[in-house]
Amino acid sequence: MDAQTIRQTFTDFFVDRDHLAVASAPLTAPGDPTLLFTSAGMVPFKPYFLGEAQPPHHRLTSIQKCFRTTDIDEVGDASHLTMFEMLGNFSLGDYFKAEAQAWAWELVTDVIGIPPERLVATVFTDDDYAYDQWKKIGLPDSKIYRYGEDQGNFWAAGPTGPCGPCSELHYDMRPGYREDAGPAEADEKWLEIWNLVFMQWTRFEDGTRADLPAQSIDTGAGLERWAMMLQDQDNLYDTDLFAPLLGYIGVRCDRDYHTANDAERRAMRVVAEHGRAMTFLIADGAIPGNEGRGYVLRRLIRRALYMADSLGIEDDLLSDLAVEVRGVMGAWYPELEEHSALVANVLDQEEHRFRRTLSTGRSLLEGRIAELDSDTITGQDAFELYDTYGLPFEVTAEVARENDALSDEAAVRAEFELALEQQRERSRQQATFAYDDDAARYAELETATEFSGYETVETEAEVVAIVAGGERVARASAGDAVSVVLDRTSFYPEGGGQVGDAGSLRGTDLQVDVEDTRAFGDVIAHLGKVVSGGIAVGDRVTATVSRGRRADAARNHTATHLLHAALRHVLGDHVRQAGSLVAPDHLRFDYTQPEAPAADDLRAVQQLVQERIRENIPVSTSEMSYDDALKTGAMAIFGEKYETAVRVVEICDPAPHVHDCFSKELCGGTHAPATGFVGAFQIVSEGSVGAGVRRIEALTGSAASAWTDQRLDALSEIATAVRATPDTAGDRIAQLQAEAAELRRRLQAVEAKTGATVAEQIAESATDIGGVAVAVGRVAVESAEALRRAGDEVRRRLSESERQGVIVLGAVANERPLFVAMATEGAVAAGVNAGRLIGGVARIAGGGGGGSPEMAQAGGRDAEKLDEALESTLDAVREQLG
The missing domain is CATH 3.10.310.40 (Diaminopimelate Epimerase; Chain A, domain 1)
Known part of the structure; x- marks a missing residue:
């Protein structure tokens, strides 16, 4: 059974059992600041499991792309991957253990035809219910193993909070071998093919547990393992998910994967696996950089290129390899085709940059060696070169040997590996599934803040909660820094790139100056300081938004929509938003573009925005379902996370004969009522922020006018300094530059x-x-x-x-x-x-x-x-x- 059939069979099985099929979320974990990457199938559903959002259905199924950083340096053997696909079915307070176990067994044995005699199950030590269910299904006692938390049969979100036992299905890869050994004793024999997590308890600080009010199911089955099992292979790379990629790499390096030596096969596997992962990461919005997910992506690219170099592949490879990845997986993941140009451009730029680094690496290393206080390079030196420039240890060691600066390679490698492991540990901590303390604290309120900020900037409200000094308090006094939750508010919380509102909360003998507003799930918190009196839970207050700040932010937010549309109109439809900041005093807009736009194109973008401002086109909003919004042509910002119901912001000419909107986007921010309210628009800078991503900073309204006035004053000062007029200053400066060049020539x-x-x-x-x-x-x-x-x-x-x-x-x-x-x-x-x-x-x-x-x-x-x-x-x- 090929991988595409596995995906479809799994999805159809659970759709037939009243599950809603949900498309894979991006690998970049949008909407979850606690994660660098989507590392498990349940990550996109985390708000549903935590009760922070209403799920579209109580039964869900998905095939989720996942990425984990912990195994990067192990990739190349028969089993480790960074990117994988997780098949999953989920119950949100609906069915529980009996159905989850029965359906898992039915799908594996009856539908895809795995012989029952090649399967065993594991359960948590004291989970008698799950044990009995496997017996009812037909497994004998000899094929059900009880394991504890140390063997992985227990799941927990953290030291406290939701948790529960696990039950796993394992497939016998080596029948007849160690028949008396279970999965924990012979992992070379058993392949875990499905993990069923039963979320049934909440755990407290003292270690005690209590039943959750709504018990849930989270299951995960690795597609790559299923392909290995169903295609009768003993490793992941001989499946149809990797064989075409390895075949292409073999053509490029003039080797046959199956007859290559061990080192060559390992290098080919690294190139194939990393090539697949980097293609998806870039298509999902990651851009190579020096920190966060960009740093991880750059590590993948450089490691793959070093391995390709060791195979003798010196010509451009990665963008061609991405085409092969698209051929293998594009039918299920249309984003690979949609963002193919961006993927190719980013990979080409990174490859050229790193190949230059490799070609000059010898000189770079020799310079570092010459600066050493001792006669030998250290493992820390090697790690810093790896961490900063992506130079693998092998390159460092080779150059150090040539310069007699490697006295004990084993010791240097050990120190390098230690530094690398410490970095991996930092990555693990960053990637840990964790609860935001503030989010958890506000979730305890079990109430949502009613938002009225689209209709008004002033609201009468009741104080629901106060946080001061990191703790929930009943009252706060003058001078206290506080976070105040109201039952309703007109304050817009930070989101969609727009900064949160500021203003004040006033009541009888009290005033709180609100400096920022943030959302935690459905709860809106007002962050500020008590400036007079005291504020207590239950108080009635008048929440008033700063009108000037709100108007300035709304003006800039509308301008970002105009800018986005103008960029697509001038540069092409490949342009998409990659990030934004909408502040009262300026706006910042990141967009996908492989090279710097020509000066004439940037000028055309600015002129087009200014034209639409002068036309004073109405800005209208409406609410509809996400699917309906996309059908109308509304643009969704790639990587953003949307609810089932969305808000659409349109900038459309109301004339009867005009049918096309200049801009139509999904957006929850505040906006000007018409484009004319934006006033002036001025681009003040444009530059690169990473491979394939550019950034524009701009001003609107009076800030744009002030910027223009400052530049005109500066031009007048320059003209005076070079003894010219503003109109002739350019020619005069060119003349002076020519004279200076001639003087330099004479001096030389x-x-x-x-x-x-x-x-x-x-x-x-x-x-x-x-x-x-x-x-x-x-x-x-x-x-x-x-x-x-x-x-x-x-x-x-x-x-x-x-x-x-x-x-x-x-x-x-x-x-x-x-x-x-x-x-x-x-x-x-x-x-x-x-x-x-x-x-x-x-x-x-x-x-x-x-x-x-x-x-x-x-x-x-x-x-x-x-x-x-x-x-x-x-x-x-x-x-x-x-």
């Missing part, structure tokens, strides 16, 4: 003439040490480039006289010492290493540097010690030559 000619004379003098005064001419001198140049040219000239002079030598020159530029060291081929053969030499010289002047054995550069901080540093060269060369 003088430096070259002077340098040739100085170079001849330095070469002629070289000291012979063991048959190597050591030419040392100070030259009067103003840049590192000029210093290198002087060094080249000295080296040429030595070559003309057929002398092998080492050159060390110094100069002072911008009040800082500069150094360059060069060694001829014969000098290097005799034992001279320019990179290590320059490091010791520069340290005397308070600096450092490095490079290759043939050429190195350095800088310092103390110009007065330049001569002393140069004088140390002769002794340093004697030491290198022994």
Whole structure:
């Protein structure tokens, strides 16, 4: 049974049993700040299990893409993956153990045809009910194993909170082998194919448990394992999920996967697995970066490229591999086709960047080695190079060996692995399924705040709860920082990129200045400070939003919609929102775009937004179901999480003959009533924030006008400084630049003439040490480039006289010492290493540097010690030559 049939069979089975099929959520875990990635099938349903949101149905089924960071460096063996698909069925207070176990058995044995004799079940130690259910189904006692929490048969969200026992189905991969051993004793025999989690208790701090008011089911079955089982394979990579990818990689490296040696097969598996994962991550909105999920994605890309390099694949690979991934999985996951251009652009940029890093890695490492305080590189040095530049340990070790800077590779690797494990532990902690303390505290209220902010900015309300000092309190006094929950409010909470409202809560002899507003599930909290009187639960207050701040934020929010539509109109439909910030004083808009837009295109975008503002088009809102909204053409922001009912914001010309809206998006924020209220619009910056993602910052209204006035004033000042008018300042600056370039050319000619004379003098005064001419001198140049040219000239002079030598020159530029060291081929053969030499010289002047054995550069901080540093060269060369 192929993977596509497995997916469809599983889904159909549970749909026939009144389950609602839910599409996979993105891997980037939208709407859950506690997670970097969607790491389990139940993650998208977490708000339903916690009672924070109303589920669309009490029975759900999904095939969820999942990603886990903990096994990245183990990928390459027969079993570890970073990305996998989790088949699951879920009950939210509906059916429980009996149905979950019976359906699991029915699907596995009757529908997909697994022989019952090859299955065993496990249950939690004291879960007699689950044990008895398996017996009723037909499993004998000898095939039901009781295991405790240490063996994984217990699930908990954390130290306290919802928890429950698990029951697992295991498939016998090796019939006849260790027949008396259960899954916990012989994991090489048994393959876990389904885990049934019974959420039936809540656990308290003292370890005691109580029944949950609504018991639920969360199950997970790994698709890759099912494919392995149903396709009669002994590892994940021989299934139809990976075989096409490995075949393509084999063509690219001219190897057959099945006949390659172990190291080659491992490398091919890494490229295939990481290629699949990175394709989905980018399609789901992740962008390579230096932190968070972007950092993890970049690690995947660089590890895959290093493995490809080890296989001899030097041409562009990753974007082509993404095409193969789309061919294998695109039928079930249409986002792969929808975002294929973005995936290709991001991967091409990252691949080119890292291949440049690999090609220059030798020089980079040699520079680091030259700066070492000791004679050997450490595991921490190797880890920092890996962590910062993505250079694998093997590259570091190879270059260190060539520079005699690797005295004990085993010890260095051990220290590197320790640092790597510490990083993995940090990743595990980041990826842990955790409850937000504030969210949990507000969830205890069992009430929702009624929001009236679309209709009014002032509301009469009752205080429902107060949090101060991290605790729920009944009363707070003047000076206390508080979070106040009301039964109703007109304050808009932070969301959808828009900052939360500010304002005040006033009552009889009390005032709270609200600085921010946030939502925790259905509860809206007003964060601020009690400035007079005291506030208590049960008080009646008037909640008043700052009208000016709200109007400014609404103006900027409408402008982001205009900007988004204009970008798509000018640059193309591949543009989509990748993030935004809507503040009262400015807006920031991140969008997908592989390269910088041309200046004319950016100008066209700004002009189009300004045109729509002048047209004063009405901005209207409506509520409808999510599916209906998409049918009308409304845009959903990729990666955002939406409820069943959504709010649609339209910017449409009301004229009868106009049928197309300029902008129609799903959005919960506040907006101007018409585009004319935005006033002015000015883009103030545009740049890259990562591979394939650009950022625009802009101003509206009076802030845009003030920005323009400031630039006009600055232009007038520049014109005065260059003795021109604002209209002719550009031409005058171009004239001055041309004159400056001519002066620089003349200066370089003088430096070259002077340098040739100085170079001849330095070469002629070289000291012979063991048959190597050591030419040392100070030259009067103003840049590192000029210093290198002087060094080249000295080296040429030595070559003309057929002398092998080492050159060390110094100069002072911008009040800082500069150094360059060069060694001829014969000098290097005799034992001279320019990179290590320059490091010791520069340290005397308070600096450092490095490079290759043939050429190195350095800088310092103390110009007065330049001569002393140069004088140390002769002794340093004697030491290198022994």
